[in-house]
Amino acid sequence: MRSDDWYKGKDRDSYIHRAWMRRGLPNNAFDGRPHIAIANTASDLAPCNSHLNEVMEYVKNGVWEAGGVPLNMPAVSLGETQMRPTAMLWRNMSAMATEELIRANPIDGVVLLGGCDKTIPALLMAAASVDLPAIVVPGGPMLTGTYKGKALGCGTDVWKFSEELRAGKMSEEDFLKSEQSMIRSRGHCNTMGTASTMGCVAESLGMTIPGVAGTPAPDSRLLQTAQETGRLIVQMVKDDRKPSDVMTKGSFINTIVALAGIGGSTNAVVHLLAIAGRLGIKLTLDDFDKIGSKVPLLANLQPAGTHLMEDFFRAGGLLALLKELKDLLDPTAITVTGKPLVSYLDDAQIFDETVISKRNKPLQDSAGIAVLKGNLAPLGAVIKPAAASKELLKHKGKALVFDSIEDFHARIDDPNLDVDKDSVLVLRGCGPKGYPGMPEVANMPMPQKLLSQGVRDMVRICDGRMSGTAYGTVILHVAPEAAAFGPLSLIQTGDVISLDVEKRTLNVELTDEELNSRKPSQKMIDALAKPDRGWQKMYVEHVNQADTGADLDFLVGSSGSQVLRESH
Known part of the structure; x- marks a missing residue:
């Protein structure tokens, strides 16, 4: 274990490392068990991520169950709706801070908890740079809110309502009353906005347990997957399965196909370019056009369509959609489980074709960026x-x-x-x-x-x-x-x-x-x-x-997990 370099031995330094961590940890915590950081972006000022402390507890359960030692590691959290002038200003700072925390601490692997727009990209950039075993648990979308009997698309309907108000077609009273119905539950935006897109991106890159993307934040199955993730990261450490093994050029090809099929956010383009840059993978704007431009739009989700993420999950989710596009995917690209992404598509099924269209009846023939x-x-x-x-x-x-x-x-x-x-x-x-x-x-x-x-x-x-x-x-x-x-x-x-x-x-x-x-x-x-x-x-x-990708010039590329050893 990498953490052994801190904890093994009988000298003064290893004594200090162990002694300061003996605050409830069992005696055998330092006997070669994998130490797993949970990079946790929960914050009351990032309301879409505020439930991640609960998710973390289930990750911890899984880590303990598999013989590891789970450790909460708060990460810089970026509340998309709250931060001025824009949360994107701090994506690179969050990535840099998380990268340094992963590298500096006695850990063997990391679970990445993110939800709101910039948190999953920042966490993936950090993990790619350090290249220790890592896995994502997406926080998931909120449940569908309604106003006057009609479903509300978080974000998309805000833009529509504000224009109707300015046009004199909607009363100020209705505009303000709809605000109380817009956010129904924990979780991020329920449209195929950037947050939902990046949850799907994390899965198509292979960095989640397959099938988790789009699971609503209040759904108990998210907690079940969180516990499974805790067990899996311990095995990933033992197998030494790292982000560079999972996020290959083939994974990015699969993600560009997925991005087009779901009608995903344009913001994914800058995030994917930045993540690829950390891995040393040559990815360009032209790849998005060349690979994705002829991919049909299959997800009937706002803002490109009419339904919302709760419907998408109910209808079969990302795996069901990707099954329709299987011939366009790279069959060699693996997931965090070590198995190819395409191997998870055989059992996938579309349960509602009004939400996820069949390949032969697409919403649009060519819908990529x-x-x-x-x-x-x-x-x-x-x-x-x-x-x-x-x-x-x-x-x-x-x-x-x-x-x-x-x-x-x-x-x-x-x-x-x-x-x-x-x-x-x-x-x-x-x-x-x-x-x-x-x-x-x-x-x-x-x-x-x-x-x-x-x-x-x-x-x-x-x-x-x-x-x-x-x-x-x-x-x-x-x-x-x-x-x-x-x-x-x-x-x-x-x-x-x-x-x-x-x-x-x-x-x-x-x-x-x-x-x-x-x-x-x-x-x-x-x-x-x-x-x-x-x-x-x-x-x-x-x-x-x-x-x-709008990364900082001196952060492009990876720097690995090695760190100078201190002497007390």
């Missing part, structure tokens, strides 16, 4: 066709440019704003460096004057992100971002922008000479983040662009 390139996005931008308006997937219109989020809020509802339904809304200064942290603002609200005319979607372009629960014809993750002085920093209101998703192009109708003759918008430069201390300063100075 589309990667756009052109003189507006030389390094790429992404769009989720499954959540877009079909009539806008090929579009030409005049740009209406906003130089910051503040600029957008100040002008978007101006009744004199020069905008029509064919305009292209452009919001810049919201990329990894610019805001900083790449906030979820790309799905800009419609101008109020157009809402009153019935307009509910327009082409929107941004170097930031959007919530996985959001919808619309939104082009995001534009790279290089405006703060890195990419072409987006040079666009002016009135420039004609041309979008063709089928051809994968995004261009402004200007010659190279015309673009190069311009200087970046001074108004945008003045609005950019300029932190002078702490994490934000480090982040802005070292964060990579979205097309490679």
Whole structure:
């Protein structure tokens, strides 16, 4: 055991290590038993993860049962709905802190408890860097809430209701009353937003016990799986099965297929690129288009469809969906059990074809993330066709440019704003460096004057992100971002922008000479983040662009589990 290096021996150092840990541990805790950390992101300020302390207790039971020693290890928790300016600003910090805690402590393996959007990606990045045996227990989605007899999609209906309120189609009383019904139980968003997507991603990567993704947070089967996970991680330590054994290029291929089939969040793209970067796996934006763009959409889930995660789990879940796509999967990619992911598909079954479609009756024939390139996005931008308006997937219109989020809020509802339904809304200064942290603002609200005319979607372009629960014809993750002085920093209101998703192009109708003759918008430069201390300063100075995962440049790659030995 790796932990033996701390606990074995009769010298002063091993004495100290053992003595300080004898606070209820049995005498044989130091006799070569695997010590298992439980990286626990439970926090009252991350409400979607607040139930993970209970999940942890069941993991502990399983670890004890299998002969290991379980140890709670609180990890930096990121509450998506609570943190300002954006939880994404701290994904890399959470990953770095968890990585160092895993490496520094006398542990042999780690169970990763996450739920809310950034916690599972951060934990996977950390585990990939240290490469000790690791396994994920996703916290699971909340149960379906209802208002006036209709199901509420957490996140997605917030966006819809807020637009209806601004359009005068929904009363303020109804808007505020719906708030009390939106969050029915413990767990994360019940749409196929980023949290649900990353739970499915963890499973398709092979990093969970197969079949757990999408288990509702209040479902007793989540606790049962947590206990099974505790038993399994002890065996993984004995077998020395590590993240690098499980998360191979084949696993990422399977995950891109799964991402398309479930209509998953665009945020998964930056997270998967970052995780692959920690493992030294060559994964690019083009892989998402090449592998996933022709995969059919089979999950009828909000925001791309109508149902919610409780329905998805009831209908057969991820394994049932992947069974329909089995021929597209890499058969060699294994899971934490040591068996291939595809070996778990034979017994999977679709129980409700209104929620999970058969391959021969897809919701959409080609639904994967589309990667756009052109003189507006030389390094790429992404769009989720499954959540877009079909009539806008090929579009030409005049740009209406906003130089910051503040600029957008100040002008978007101006009744004199020069905008029509064919305009292209452009919001810049919201990329990894610019805001900083790449906030979820790309799905800009419609101008109020157009809402009153019935307009509910327009082409929107941004170097930031959007919530996985959001919808619309939104082009995001534009790279290089405006703060890195990419072409987006040079666009002016009135420039004609041309979008063709089928051809994968995004261009402004200007010659190279015309673009190069311009200087970046001074108004945008003045609005950019300029932190002078702490994490934000480090982040802005070292964060990579979205097309490679927005990790910090000095964190790319793995550093292993070795640590210097101290001497007391």
